[in-house]
Amino acid sequence: MRLLSLSMVRPGMRLAKKIYNEDGLTLLSEHVELSSGLIKRLGDHGVDFVYIDDPRTRDIVVLDPISDETRARAISEIRSSFRKIMEDQTKRRSVGSIKVGKVFGDVLKMILDDLGGNKDAMIMLTNISLMDNYLFQHSLNVCIYASMLGMAYGYSRDELLTLGLGALLHDVGKTQIPLELLKKKDPLTDDEFMRIKKHADFGYQFLKDEPNIPLLSAHCALQHHERIDGSGYPRGLKGSEIHDYAQWIGLVDSYDAMTTHRVYRKAMLPHQAMDIVYSGSGTLYDQGKIRLFRDRIAIYPVGVTVRLNTGETGVVVDLNSNAPQRPVVRILQDADGCELSNPTEEIDLSKHLSVMITGVNELAM
Template identity: 70%
Template sequence: MRLLPLSMVRPGMKLGKKIYNEEGLTLLGEQVELTQMLIQRLAKRGIDFVYIDDPRTNDVVIPDMISEETRLRATSEIRSSFRKLMDDSMKRNLSGYTQLGKNFREVINLIIDDLSGHQDAMIMLTNISVMDDYLFQHSLNVCIYTTMLGMANGYSRDELATIGLGAMLHDIGKTQIPIDILRKNGALTQDEFVLMKKHTEFGFHLLKDEANIPLLAAHCAFQHHERMDGSGYPRGIKGNDIHDYARWIGLVDSYDAMTTHRVYRKAMLPHQAMEIIFTGTSTLYEQKKIELFRDKIAIYPIGVTVTLNTGETGTVVGLNNLVPQRPIVRLFQNEQGEELAAPKEVDLSKKLSLMITGVNNDSVNDNMNLQAN
């Protein structure tokens, strides 16, 4: 299958992977033939990329990091819990909702169990083909990515449960922000931005006294926007004064925000987001954490279309864990854009003279013109 931006999808193409609705249930199944109307509906709902069936890559499997059952449980728990907190009667206090910590701990344990079977896997985009409110899906994405990084970093099961809980609830304070600000299609005013930044403090106060939630998870909500050079908020602390878990979550939070569709801009691909992340090395994010993240992230996801410096074009069909920036590519077109009689594969980790110069017809050098919001 191939990973295509929706702008390149044409009527008659068939889905290679399911598309889920807001409740985590299957909306469109594999092999559904896309019509112009369906494509337009996907665009309106914020789907920027889809996996498309392609007989030339039907042997390529895109692994799911967590099971469909775990995804459904996590999606349901996040949505129902956050929505209760958005209700006026629940604002600024969890009184009467003591199941929050217990329910989320159960979800975290399911996620850890699922990810334990993929410890050597590269981090792949988890927000492709999901129709959902950004806050809910983002919370799950950050939890999955952070937990995978925690495993790679050697954290114990108990540590993974705490950082995973902190990651899933890092933005819970946004339930206290007016919905019109959360979903504003454009730049926030100065007053709106000041209020938005208070979500870190709101989150801390929501979580800090909960018996079933570790205090460290509350500090993850409080500190995930602090930065290494002291330029973050809410307190402007720097370096080791920021808890290690919050530093991980801050990095992943930024990455997922860039690679997820927002109301004011389309999603970036991983290589684009990583270019921006690298510009914050040692100033915004800890260098060692960026290096581990770089080594674990699939910056060219399986299924994406790439162009090589030879002018040849193909699809990424495999990853090299030791050198993730040099995947295995199955070539379909020569340098003149002509279809090859038979596809051929090249392992870029073994062909050092070959380089990826474009993704989905865009030059990789254009990435530096992109800015994170």
């Protein structure tokens, strides 16, 4: 399979990986042939990239770190709980009946069990979802990324449960922000931005007295927009004043926001987002955490098309865990621009240091 930007997809191409709807259920299955109408509808719904079947890369498999069952259950619970909170707050009713701690605790245990089966997995773009469920999918992505980093860092199961709950619920305060404001395409006014920023306080106030929600998880909701140089919000905390869990969540929250389609801009590719995140090392984000994140993220994910400084074009077929920025590339197009019908050459960039990636997703098949 190959990961292509939607602008490179042509009618007649077939999907190689599912696309999910706002409930976390399959919208389009593998092998579905894409028509011009389907391609347009995907674009209208904020899908920027899709995995496409290509006979030359059919042996490439991109595995999701969690199972379809876990993903569907997680998105369903996030969606139903967040919507119930929105409804209850609108009607000024108590939200205690939702039992947030129990519901999300059960979901998190499923996620951790799935991740625990592959502790060496790299953080990588694996699933494609519609933009309609941004808040729900973003909450799940941040939880998965933060939990993977927590495992790599060496946190215990209990610590991972606290970190994971904080990550899963870090944006619960956005249920108190009007949807029209969250989905606004035009630049926010100063007043509107101030309202958006209140979601951190709203989240903390909602979670701090919830049964089965650790107080540290509530502080993750409060602090995930704080930055170590004091430039964050809501309290302008600095350095160690920000809990480590909140620092992890703030880091992956920024990364996922950049690699996900938003109403006001398209998704970035992982290497683009990583460049921006890394520019904040030592100012916005802790240097040690940035280094671990850099070592655990696939900035050139399996399936992505890359151009090399040799003039050749290929697709990433494997990752080097000790050098994720230097993957293994299968050559699909030679330096003269000729397509190879039966490609056999694969270049391990960790062993050929003079060969560099100079472009990503520039050419269609």
